[in-house]
Amino acid sequence: MANFNAYSFIYDGVPCDIYGLMIADLDGNGEKEQDTFSSQIRTVTLPQSYEHIFMGYESKDPLQFQMTMVSENKIDAYTSGKISEWLLNRNGFLKLQVIQADLTSVVYYCMFTKMKVINIAGYTHAFTVDVQTNSPYQYENNKIISKVITTSGTMSIVNNSDINDYIYPNVTITSTAGGNVTITNTSDANRAFTITGLASGEVITISGKCQTLVSSTSLNRLGNFNKHWMRLKRGTNALTITGSATISFEIPVIRMVGTG
Numbered sequence: 208m209a210n211f212n213a214y215s216f217i218y219d220g221v222p223c224d225i226y227g228l229m230i231a232d233l234d235g236n237g238e239k240e241q242d243t244f245s246s247q248i249r250t251v252t253l254p255q256s257y258e259h260i261f262m263g264y265e266s267k268d269p270l271q272f273q274m275t276m277v278s279e280n281k282i283d284a285y286t287s288g289k290i291s292e293w294l295l296n297r298n299g300f301l302k303l304q305v306i307q308a309d310l311t312s313v314v315y316y317c318m319f320t321k322m323k324v325i326n327i328a329g330y331t332h333a334f335t336v337d338v339q340t341n342s343p344y345q346y347e348n349n350k351i352i353s354k355v356i357t358t359s360g361t362m363s364i365v366n367n368s369d370i371n372d373y374i375y376p377n378v379t380i381t382s383t384a385g386g387n388v389t390i391t392n393t394s395d396a397n398r399a400f401t402i403t404g405l406a407s408g409e410v411i412t413i414s415g416k417c418q419t420l421v422s423s424t425s426l427n428r429l430g431n432f433n434k435h436w437m438r439l440k441r442g443t444n445a446l447t448i449t450g451s452a453t454i455s456f457e458i459p460v461i462r463m464v465g466t467g
Contacts, residue, residue, distance in 0.1 A: 211230055211274070211305050211307055211310075211466060212307055212308075213230055213305050213306050213307035213310070214229040214230055214306070215229060215230065215305075215306040216230060216274075216276075216303060216304060216305045216306060217302075217303070217304040217306070218293070218294065218301060218302070218303050218304075218319075219293075219297070219301040219302065220302070221293060223276060226278070226282075226286060226289070226290050226293075227278045227279070227280055227282075227286075228276040228277065228278055228290070228334075229276065229277060229278075230274065230275070230276055230305075231275050231276065231277040231333065232275070268343070269339065269340045269341055269342050269343055270315075270340040270342070270343055270344075270345075270465065270466070271337070271338065271339050271340065272337075272338050272466050273335055273336065273337055273338065274335070274336055274338055275325075275333060275334070275335045275336075276333065276334050276336070277325075277332055277333040278332055278333070279332075280332075281330035281331060281332060282330070282331040282332065283331075287324070287331055290334065291322060294319040294322065294336060295319055295320075295322060297318055297319075299318070300316040300317055300318055300340070300341040301316065301317070301318070302314050302315070302316060303315040303316070303317050303338075309464075310464065312347045312348065313345050313346070313347060313462055313464055314345065314346050314347070314348070315338075315340050315345055315346075316340060316341045316342065316346070317338050317339060317340040317341065318338075318339050319336045319337065319338055319339075320336075320337045320338070320339050321336065321337040322334050322335070322336045322337075323335045323336075343463075344369075344370065344461045344462060344463060345461075345462045345463070345464055345465075346459065346460060346461060346462065347460035347462060348460070349377075349457045349458060349459055349460065350456075350457075350458040350460060351455060351456070351457050351458075352364055352455070352456045352458065353453065353454065353455040353456070354448070354453070354454050354455075355453050356448050356449075356450060356451060356452055356453070356454060357383075357451055358449070358450075358451060359447070359448065359449045359450075360447075360448050361445065361446060361447050361448070362446050362448065363443055363444065363445055363446070364376075364439055364443075364444045364446065364456060364458065365442065365443050365444070366439040366440060366441050366442060366444060366458065367441075367442075367460070368441065368459070368460055368461040368462070369461055369462050369463040369464075370441075370461050370463065371441055372441070373438040373439065373440055373441075374415075374438065374439045374441075374458060374459055374461070375415030375416060375418070375436060375437065375438050375439075375459075376415045376437060376438075376439060376456045376457055376458045376459065377412075377413060377414055377415050377416075377456070377457040378390075378400075378411075378412075378413040378415070378437050378454065378455070378456055378457075379410065379411070379412050379413070379454070379455040379457075380402070380405075380410070380411040380413075380452050380453075380454050381408070381409075381410045381411075381452055381453040381454075382405040382406065382407060382408065382409045382410075382411075382450070382451065382452045383407065383408075383451045383452055383453065384407055384451035385405055385406050385407040385409075385451075386403075386404075386405060386450060386451065387401065387402065387403040387404070387405070387449075387450055388401070388402055388405065388448070388449070388450030388452050388454075389401045389448070389449045389450060390437060390446055390447075390448050390454070391446065391447045391448075392437075392438070392439070392440075392444050392445070392446055393445045393446070393447055394440060394442070394443060394444045394445045395438065395439075395440050395444065398435060398438070399433070399435060400433070400435050400436070400437045401432070401433045401435070402420075402428065402431050402432045402433075403431045404428075404431045405428075405431075405452075406424060409422060409423055409424055410422070410423035411423075411428065413436070413437065415436065415437065415438075415459075416459075418436055420432055437456075439458065
């Protein structure tokens with residue numbers, strides 16, 4: 208069961224208050240243990256050695272939990288049907304926001320997979336739902352940082368996600384004079400992202416999550432790219448940029464807060 212210290216939530220932009228619902232703890236004691244995050248350690252062993260060598264982490268299953276919502280008033284059959292239509296059998300993982308002081312900027316992308324109706328004195332007053340998220344993590348809204356570069360320049364980007372790993376941002380490069388653009392992360396062993404031969408006004412759109420690169424000219428620019436996808440280490444990233452372009456970074460912010 209979720210351990211939210213909240214009464215309200217918003218799912219797919221619709222607040223629960225519309226249906227007279229609020230989050231509740233029907234167990235009554237308010238004490239619960241929860242898994243914020245679980246992972247499996249990856250190791251290898253060498254011949255003639257009994258020691259395991261650490262090779263990183265492998266994230267486990269997406270976060271799942273139960274949530275109960277109640278109404279002070281009895282819920283008629285029509286309203287019950289509208290609530291089911293709102294929560295169940297949706298086409299994809301949708302945004303869930305819990306209105307809790309320390310979760311105001313955190314969102315879950317989830318689907319409700321099962322609903323149990325709770326009747327009190329013969330009338331429907333509550334529902335318990337199973338929630339399946341799309342990730343072991345939770346998210347804040349992406350940060351967007353832009354910079355106009357004439358021939359060269361610098362900028363600093365802070366990756367303050369909760370995971371101790373690289374974040375791959377979405378990047379949009381709008382060339383203003385054509386030619387080459389190089390972004391060097393001096394905080395990441397001078398790792399350089401380079402794309403060459405751009406036309407003036409050409410827009411390059413890069414998805415960090417999917418690792419795709421698309422040009423507004425419809426030309427295949429992968430051959431112009433050195434295949435070093437833009438990445439940000441945890442903490443401060445000092446970037447040196449050469450070329451003439453407007454560059455925009457859309458940076459995911461990952462959190463590990465569990466269910467409150």
